[in-house]
Amino acid sequence: MEGKRNGEIEKLSQDEMKKILKNTRGKLAMQQQLIKEKKLPVLVLVEGWGAAGKGTLISYLIRDLDPRFFRVIPTKAPTKEEKRKPFLCRHMQNIPEAGQFVFLDAGWMEETVCDMIDGKLKEKELKKRFEEINVFERQLVDNGYLVLKIFVDVSRDIQKERVQKLMDEEDTRWRVGKRDLDQLKERKKYEKAYGSFIGETNSEKAPWHVIDSGEKGLVELQVCHLLVDGIEKAIQQKDIPVVIPENKFSMMPMPKLDHVDLAKELSREEYEEQLNAAQKKLKKLHNKIYNKGIPVIIAYEGWDAAGKGGNIKRLTSALDARGFQVNPIASPDVHEKNRHFLWRFWTRLPKTGHIAIFDRTWYGRVMVERLEGFCSENDWQRAYNEINEFEKMLTDWGAVVVKFWIHIDKETQLKRFHEREATPEKRWKITEEDWRNREKWDQYEIAVDEMIQKTSTEFAPWHIIQSNDKYYARIQAINVVIDAIEQKLKEK
């Protein structure tokens, strides 16, 4: 198998080893405080053979850690509900907050290898799976995570001996699963699958560490050492900007905002007639996507007072209330801010057959967070690609992804702000922040133009909705959604 092997330590005598071990564990305990201070999130993925001692290893690693700052998560086979989300969804859910450890007792490797063994993945799907895992891990590292991947290796003889020992005792018999016995029977097959997984997901930023668990104590020492080392390096490199990769996605040509014609409008009669027809159509399509298990993600961005709320309402009032959810996105809660910026969107994805509407989205990263300095320049520069990769995973999963920029001009916004202030039941909609944002209109326009240019991929292009006339905008948006769903239904 590929992956780094730590050779030096293996040559030490028992006494020397004990000394180093004590020393290393002391260091790890000291580092805890540093991790908290520097807000470093540490993800330790422990994969390996059944009965190789993954649990024992994790128990050892946490022995000196403050239990308030780590979580151990054993990953089981995905549930029915989990299978209705993208593969990475439940793994993304488990990533640590800044300043905390998460130890995963198996994770995306085990799930994938089981799928491989069970013949659940065609070659193309497997390739995509590896790609997604590599993207996932790289994004974590680029966003400041320490990702330490351990594979605990063990010979078939020792594995067999340990499984037997577990089976011999009443208290531990339940620990031996079907999969463990299967591994003993089909050693070669599993070896090949594990090996191929390690080969395909061994990257510079998140390399595999294959550790032999044959000799007692050695595996703990090696991993402890890796952890201490990794934390030290991660903290040193914390604020070094990441090289922004070249864009590799095909883009749709998009106009600049100030070239968009905003004069279009509909009469009230035209509007009502067209809305009625469109809503009827959408209602039928909602049934169909439920039936076929197609997830739909609709993202709304736009100027303040552009009419997002009313637009969303015309869409949702055509939908079965049990099949959609609107996610209003405000500034992140503490536990959200402390994770990868896409985490709070990953955890709000729809199930297959459902519709998730986002009222403001992950594009906050390249708009408000960029302009208000809530993230570093490197963070938002990198985000275009990270977002494209995210949306690629969604469409590859089978989702319809529709993105709206609800557009008005500056005069229309002013008119609507004044209207809101003059109408008692609308006054809550207008805040000081809206006025402050308005002052930055030109800076926002630059950011939005750049965003639209850099994230209008072929699989998830932006739709600029002309919303000086709200009627026209609503019909336009609902028709875009209808078209996108019909297109997807044709492909199926």
Place this chain on the structure above:
Amino acid sequence: MEGKRNGEIEKLSQDEMKKILKNTRGKLAMQQQLIKEKKLPVLVLVEGWGAAGKGTLISYLIRDLDPRFFRVIPTKAPTKEEKRKPFLCRHMQNIPEAGQFVFLDAGWMEETVCDMIDGKLKEKELKKRFEEINVFERQLVDNGYLVLKIFVDVSRDIQKERVQKLMDEEDTRWRVGKRDLDQLKERKKYEKAYGSFIGETNSEKAPWHVIDSGEKGLVELQVCHLLVDGIEKAIQQKDIPVVIPENKFSMMPMPKLDHVDLAKELSREEYEEQLNAAQKKLKKLHNKIYNKGIPVIIAYEGWDAAGKGGNIKRLTSALDARGFQVNPIASPDVHEKNRHFLWRFWTRLPKTGHIAIFDRTWYGRVMVERLEGFCSENDWQRAYNEINEFEKMLTDWGAVVVKFWIHIDKETQLKRFHEREATPEKRWKITEEDWRNREKWDQYEIAVDEMIQKTSTEFAPWHIIQSNDKYYARIQAINVVIDAIEQKLKEK
């Protein structure tokens, strides 16, 4: 069936009805802003026969609502994972935040009625179930929730007709489930079950509203009316103190804190020997509870610097890392603060066979929240009973519940504060807040004494751990946990 029936409206003519309907829907739309302002959480539970039009009703109700302020949640049969938590857990999870609506398309009624029909509940269990539901609903209302419970009734003939219509069309056939067909076959049985559920859970604070869905439009009008009415009343009554019920639980006699002997101690040798033996025992017990599916909940409270952290560590280092979780409890996040104060604990309960340790707990309500004025006097006065009810549900579910007050005297705290300040790697543990809390020692002592007196129920008594000597405290705590688990294993 029992429950209020709205008789007046039924006598109106079609024209009058339409007028009232328009008027009522207008009011509901206007109330939205009020709900947000007054931070009223609104939970609308829509139960009823299959094909009675629950979904249509909900779609109607939300038509004029801002999609950012409501969620519609369809409740399905519980998953395997959900079955490993207390019955109410997944329903509690769904309650709205302050200022928001949640519409439940079926909920705890449907689940219970299905269990009744399927013969899954013995008489005693059913009685307990009804009790728990009544407690749950009353607690929500007492904590400021509007809980509106609708049962959509329909005759067997109309139900049959509607099911047939759904089956006739390809697009809607999937909507008809086994349960719907069963209801047609076994009408009487279901009638009895629904009737009994309504009778047993019809309370003054959360009454049932049985609405006949035979005539089109009427059900919408009636429910809309109920909603508008309910919101109005709930807002009027929002700050009226709730009558605190008499305690109905048997209590254990407990000493006052200043009567606790703090002179006990262990030598290092005694400590190490006893700890070693206790940890070995606990390790074995952890396997057993996993095997038997017993959930364990361990709650830690105590003075600052009393040694909670070290105490927890000695406990967890004996446990399999995959079978426990430590929940550090700080001040609530916004989304937690906006819900029933027990919500963030309900959502952190262990699965069967697992251990959840809480480092600070739901008792914050009657300590820091009481003393700092974070909740009203009525809130914390009421909380003793609400907490006892909560813990009763946990022990009835089969959980071992252990509660520790880690106790030291004022001089010991001062010594430890100074120690922490003098030790570089411990300095982060001591903050200004600790000093501020120390100034309020006497007030805290009164609150803690009252808490211990009022919540030491027979099923979940407090254990005061003498912690002037940390060694003595650790051995004491781990032995309490061992005893509690052994006791539970004997009962099984």
